[in-house]
Amino acid sequence: MQEIDGKQAQFMVGKKQHHIVFVNSPFCGTCKVAKRMLHYIEETLGDEKFYELNATLAPEFMQQYNITSVPCLLVVKQGEAVERLYTFHSVPYLLKEMGPYLVIEKTETS
Structure with missing residues (x-):
């Protein structure tokens, strides 16, 4: 997972392909659990x-x-929010909800 700041986020979300931004806070316990789930998905x-x-x-x-x-998974394409996900039930749930964007991202960047 690549850390970005607000300026990088603004620049990045204007691009053509989908980007999935994990918005969180270092003081949020639920965010830490969600981050572990996302690391598992990336691995x-x-x-x-x-x-x-x-x-x-x-x-x-x-x-x-x-x-x-927070936590929030924000899917952005060309500066427009396509989807926001606030619930992180489980890894299978996240894969089901984010699966289409994970596949699209891979094909768009190829």
């Missing part, structure tokens, strides 16, 4: 799929994309 897929953004350091980004709580 399983053998590729970095997520960008990590510290919400406390990017209030403008949080407001622009209407992120109401």
Whole structure:
């Protein structure tokens, strides 16, 4: 998982392909559990799929994309929020919900 700051996030989300941004806070226990799940997914897929953004350091980004709580998985394409996921039930649940974006990202960057 690649850490980014608010400026990098703003630049990146304007690109053509989908980007999945894991918005979290270092003070959030649920965020730590969610981060472990996402690391497991990346290890399983053998590729970095997520960008990590510290919400406390990017209030403008949080407001622009209407992120109401953390943890949040935000899927963005060409500056538009395509999906927001706030629930991290399990790894299979995350794969089911994010699977289409993980596949699209791989084919778009090829």
